[in-house]
Amino acid sequence: MPQPLEKLKATLTQSPLDWVAIIPGSTLKYLTGLSFHLMERPIVAFFSAAGKPALVAPEFECTQIKNPAEWQLFPWTDEEGVDGAFAACCTALGLDGARIGVESLSMRVREYRLLRTFAPKAAIETADALIRELRIAKTDAEIASMQSAVNLAEQVLAETLPLIKIGMTETELAAELLVKLLRGGSETLPFEPLVQTGITGSSPHAAPGNRPLAPGDLLIVDFGARVDGYVSDITRTFAVAEISPRAAEIYRAVLAANRAGRAAARPGMLAEDVDAAARAEIERAGFGAYFTHRTGHGIGLDAHEPPFMVAGDTTILRPGMAFTVEPGIYLPEFGGVRIEDDLVITPDRARSLTTFDRELQVVAA
Numbered sequence: 001m002p003q004p005l006e007k008l009k010a011t012l013t014q015s016p017l018d019w020v021a022i023i024p025g026s027t028l029k030y031l032t033g034l035s036f037h038l039m040e041r042p043i044v045a046f047f048s049a050a051g052k053p054a055l056v057a058p059e060f061e062c063t064q065i066k067n068p069a070e071w072q073l074f075p076w077t078d079e080e081g082v083d084g085a086f087a088a089c090c091t092a093l094g095l096d097g098a099r100i101g102v103e104s105l106s107m108r109v110r111e112y113r114l115l116r117t118f119a120p121k122a123a124i125e126t127a128d129a130l131i132r133e134l135r136i137a138k139t140d141a142e143i144a145s146m147q148s149a150v151n152l153a154e155q156v157l158a159e160t161l162p163l164i165k166i167g168m169t170e171t172e173l174a175a176e177l178l179v180k181l182l183r184g185g186s187e188t189l190p191f192e193p194l195v196q197t198g199i200t201g202s203s204p205h206a207a208p209g210n211r212p213l214a215p216g217d218l219l220i221v222d223f224g225a226r227v228d229g230y231v232s233d234i235t236r237t238f239a240v241a242e243i244s245p246r247a248a249e250i251y252r253a254v255l256a257a258n259r260a261g262r263a264a265a266r267p268g269m270l271a272e273d274v275d276a277a278a279r280a281e282i283e284r285a286g287f288g289a290y291f292t293h294r295t296g297h298g299i300g301l302d303a304h305e306p307p308f309m310v311a312g313d314t315t316i317l318r319p320g321m322a323f324t325v326e327p328g329i330y331l332p333e334f335g336g337v338r339i340e341d342d343l344v345i346t347p348d349r350a351r352s353l354t355t356f357d358r359e360l361q362v363v364a365a
Contacts, residue, residue, distance in 0.1 A: 004031045005047070007134055012049035018098040020047045020127050021115065025106050026301035027131055029229060034064055042082050042111050046093060046100075056082065056089045087118045095119035101127025132306050137320030142230055142300065143344050143353075146322060149186070149232035150342055150353045152225040156180040157236065157356060164363045166215060166241060170195040170208035177223050190231035190303035193223035197240070201336035204293055204328060213364060215241035218250075218335040224303065231303050233324055234354050235340030238363045250329050250337050251360045253285035257327035258339040258358065261295050261309070265325065265343055265350035271313040278309075278327040287329045296324040299342060321345045322353075 008031060012020070022028045022045045024036035036043050036057070043061060046054040052072050055062070059075035062068075072092065076085035090096060096119040102112070104126045115124060138146070160176050174195040181189060195208040198217040213219065222235040237254075239247055261278035275295040282291045294310035297303075299322050307315035307323060315321075326340030342353040 004134065005053070008047055009049050011130055011134065012047070015049075015101075015130060016099055017101040017125065017127060017130070018048060019093065019095065020101040020130070021045070021107070021111070022047070022103065023106060023108060023111055025103075026229075026305075027103060027106070027135070030135060030301055036061055036064070041078075042086070042114060044086075044089075044111050044114070046089070046095075048093075054089055054093055056085050082114065083118075086114045090115075090118040095122050097121040099123045099125060101125055101130060103131060104128050135300060136298065136306055136315075137318060138300060138322050138344070139320065143320070143322065145228035145230035146232060146299065146342065146344070147353050148227040149225040149230055150234065152181065152184050152186055152227060153223060153232045153234050154354065154356045156184055156225070157221065157223075157234070161238075161361075161363055164213065164219075164238075164240075166364050167212045168364075169210050169212050170197055170200065171210060173213075173221070174208040174223075177221070181223070181225050184225070186225040186227065187229070188226055190224045190226055190233060194220065194235075195222075196220040196336065198335050199333055201237075202330045202332050202334065204330060204336065204338070213240050215364075216244055216247075217241075218247050218337060219363065220336055220338055222338065222340065229301050231299055231301070232342055232353070233299055233303055233340065234342065234356065235326055235338045236356060236358075236361075237337045237339060238361050240364050241362065242365075243360060243362060246334065247337075248360065249285075250287065250331070253282055253287055254327055254329055254337045254339050255358060255360075256285070257281040257291075257295075258325060258341065261325035261327060262341060262343060262350060262352060265317060265323075265345065267318055267345055267347065267349075269317050271307040271309050271315040271317060271323075272311050274309040274317075274323075274325060275311055275313075278325065282327060282329060287331075290329045290331055291327060292330055293328065296326055296340075298323045317345050317350075319345050319347050 264277035296309035328338035
């Protein structure tokens with residue numbers, strides 16, 4: 001299996017792009033294993049189909065390069081500033097007049113302006129489709145890391161449920177999850193845990209607050225772990241102390257949608273087909289207006305990456321693609337339900353990396 005950097009070089013031989021410019025983030029880590037803090041000091045790596053990659057970075061960050069002979073390095077110090085190193089890099093690589101691809105969701109104005117200043121004749125274009133194709137199908141090793149991240153998250157959830165008590169706040173419960181994740185070996189988290197109770201749960205991305213758990217609440221817990229750089233993302237909804245008929249009705253609809261979405265995911269299907277299958281169940285139950293987001297998103301080094309389970313995404317699912325299935329219903333003045341699983345496409349089906357019980361459980365009874 002070619003290494004990511006070799007895959008990129010091979011792809012660039014068939015691309016109109018001369019160079020790809022990448023700033024710190026998941027793609028740079030994917031290609032090189034390098035992790036830099038994205039702060040006020042500009043760092044840009046340049047890759048082409050042939051020759052050595054180049055790196056403009058603070059001098060002290062260049063010490064991360066294990067084999068300097070394999071790179072063209074343009075270090076700079078805080079006293080010197082970045083301009084001289086960036087100008088030298090642009091001249092050495094012949095970037096003025098070149099076609100340079102960047103990631104549209106991550107390239108910052110700071111680095112973009114440096115390119116415009118020191119390579120004013122360069123054509124700066126999006127490399128999103130190229131990077132997407134490199135990363136969208138995971139290797140067995142990547143999937144194994146995601147499975148480890150899933151296992152850790154599910155272990156933490158199982159350990160946390162018995163600690164839930166009436167009167168505990170959303171923030172207190174989120175803190176329990178956070179501490180257990182880090183103690184269990186998670187690296188930096190893919191996102192801060194979402195804990196939503198009662199009417200707070202009617203907003204899918206509401207941050208944990210000081211609302212205490214009360215009998216009759218629905219409790220949404222959405223969180224994940226990171227292992228070897230790769231993430232998990234799981235959501236389960238619980239009933240606090242008791243299950244009302246209304247809560248049970250909503251939960252049944254979401255569970256049916258989750259099952260339908262997982263069943264629709266297999267090689268050859270379109271990403272949007274997964275969304276359509278899940279959405280049909282919620283519409284059939286009469287809650288279509290309250291399913292306000294896509295059914296899922298890809299996972300890997302990022303918590304959200306292609307493909308996306310939504311109408312209009314016609315990506316053909318193929319082995320190695322990993323993504324979530326997470327339908328939900330969100331009722332104003334009542335609360336919400338979401339059930340989220342992590343799936344990977346295999347040669348003949350979709351396999352769920354998550355196995356935590358999907359039936360409605362009562363906590364703090």
